[in-house]
Amino acid sequence: xxxxxxxxxxxxxxxxAGMGMKVYKDLGLETLECSVxxxxxxxxxxxxxxxxxxxxxxxxVNLDVLGxxxxxxxxxxxxxxxxxKKMTLxxxxxxxxxxxxxxxxxxxxxxxxxxxIFYLSxxxxxxxxxxxxxxxxxxxx
Amino acid sequence: MRHLIEPFDFTVAEIDxxxxxxxxxxxxxxxxxxxxxxxxxxxxxxxxxxxxxxxFEAAMLExxxxxxxxxxxxxxxxxxxxSVADTIRTVxxxxxxxxxxxxxxxxxxxxxxxxxxxxINAGDGGHNHPTQTLTDLLTIRxxxxxxxxxxxxxxxDLKFGRTxxxxxxALSRYENIDFVMxxxxxxxxxxxxxxDFFKKNNITFRQYERMEDVIGELDxxxxxxxxxxxxxxxxxxxRLKDSYILNAEKLKMAxxxxxxxxxLPRVNEISTDVDSDPRACxxxxxxxxxxxxxxxxxxxxxxxI
Numbered sequence: 001x002x003x004x005x006x007x008x009x010x011x012x013x014x015x016x017a018g019m020g021m022k023v024y025k026d027l028g029l030e031t032l033e034c035s036v037x038x039x040x041x042x043x044x045x046x047x048x049x050x051x052x053x054x055x056x057x058x059x060x061v062n063l064d065v066l067g068x069x070x071x072x073x074x075x076x077x078x079x080x081x082x083x084x085k086k087m088t089l090x091x092x093x094x095x096x097x098x099x100x101x102x103x104x105x106x107x108x109x110x111x112x113x114x115x116x117i118f119y120l121s122x123x124x125x126x127x128x129x130x131x132x133x134x135x136x137x138x139x140x141x
Numbered sequence: 142m143r144h145l146i147e148p149f150d151f152t153v154a155e156i157d158x159x160x161x162x163x164x165x166x167x168x169x170x171x172x173x174x175x176x177x178x179x180x181x182x183x184x185x186x187x188x189x190x191x192x193x194x195x196x197f198e199a200a201m202l203e204x205x206x207x208x209x210x211x212x213x214x215x216x217x218x219x220x221x222x223x224s225v226a227d228t229i230r231t232v233x234x235x236x237x238x239x240x241x242x243x244x245x246x247x248x249x250x251x252x253x254x255x256x257x258x259x260x261i262n263a264g265d266g267g268h269n270h271p272t273q274t275l276t277d278l279l280t281i282r283x284x285x286x287x288x289x290x291x292x293x294x295x296x297x298d299l300k301f302g303r304t305x306x307x308x309x310x311a312l313s314r315y316e317n318i319d320f321v322m323x324x325x326x327x328x329x330x331x332x333x334x335x336x337d338f339f340k341k342n343n344i345t346f347r348q349y350e351r352m353e354d355v356i357g358e359l360d361x362x363x364x365x366x367x368x369x370x371x372x373x374x375x376x377x378x379x380r381l382k383d384s385y386i387l388n389a390e391k392l393k394m395a396x397x398x399x400x401x402x403x404x405l406p407r408v409n410e411i412s413t414d415v416d417s418d419p420r421a422c423x424x425x426x427x428x429x430x431x432x433x434x435x436x437x438x439x440x441x442x443x444x445x446i
Contacts, residue, residue, distance in 0.1 A: 103246065105244075105245060105246050105266050105267065106245065106246050106247055107225065107243075107245040107246060107247040107248045107250075107251055107265075108247070109245070110245060111224050111225060111226075111251070113224070114251065121337070122337070130247070131247070131250065132246060132247020132248075132250055132251070133246035133247045133266075133268055134246075134268070134333075
């Protein structure tokens, strides 16, 4: 299957197969007016199967969101049909308003205008804790 | 501007300095009786407390300062739905320093983020209670003359006791502390202390189920209450309950210079027949709480005498 190459824009490559829609939603790509292509289950020499997202416009990618979802994603910036910049990601030290603290004893449970901030407490195990109450982010099933 | 939100906000050297100042204040009260003249402490207590609020207020009054505040959420604008941020921004207009207790975890951090005067966390839910930790450290240092080379037993509810968690973390920064945990299986230290803290920092500890098995080795015993409702089954509760009650009989097995600490309030975990034993430190500990808060207020206000 062929999807046209984009002339100017961004390609998010090496997304773990099946995670494309999550990245699309978490980055808020549905609000863009330009065309966005999600390619699922593309063959990858590096990771077997992968998803790819192509955005045909300049767009400020929130690298923290992306790094948090999957630090192995690569971000390619395309200008005039060529890759002008390739960015690799890492787990961000801090994530803001991406996850919600579920501890009912946390101050954020009653004061909802507060930013939901989590810090990376264990890089190896990918553990993030709420800066207010230190609860771990709950694993989603 | 400095605040005290969690026990690790101060380095060991800074804590030692506060404890030194507390000792100085005890030695020469008159010297410090006007140290905070024309300064005002606001005590914002969104939930009830006897010891902590009164010791803060007594501390400020003994330094010649003024005190204002409230002692329950019902008597503040929180009852009308005001946020912590707005309360703090308002109170900062009237006070030079704020001590706040709030039932929600992380509320003190929120207060700090909006404050223009120093904030002292006087307890944020089950999360942190750093002035109790300072009180405990001062008590150990006064009773033992040191904060290193000690065998310290923690007895009772080690799972939910925030004072225990904070003191363990604080003591781990001193050399050669032999940590001894005495609790039923249900009430052992939570995973994040065992895994994230002890393992990460390469600290070992010993675990016992019965106080009688280890009391003879301890330099310090830090008592907390075991509540019946924390046990999963009645049989275990009946089998073990007496093991977490310190009485004169068990004290016979202890070292002659053991120090018995308790953050108070005590219910029945220390029998009243222990109160007259010179090894009982818990009422001296409450007094130390006032002195260490005096030192802390002066330190955060940048007052040197």
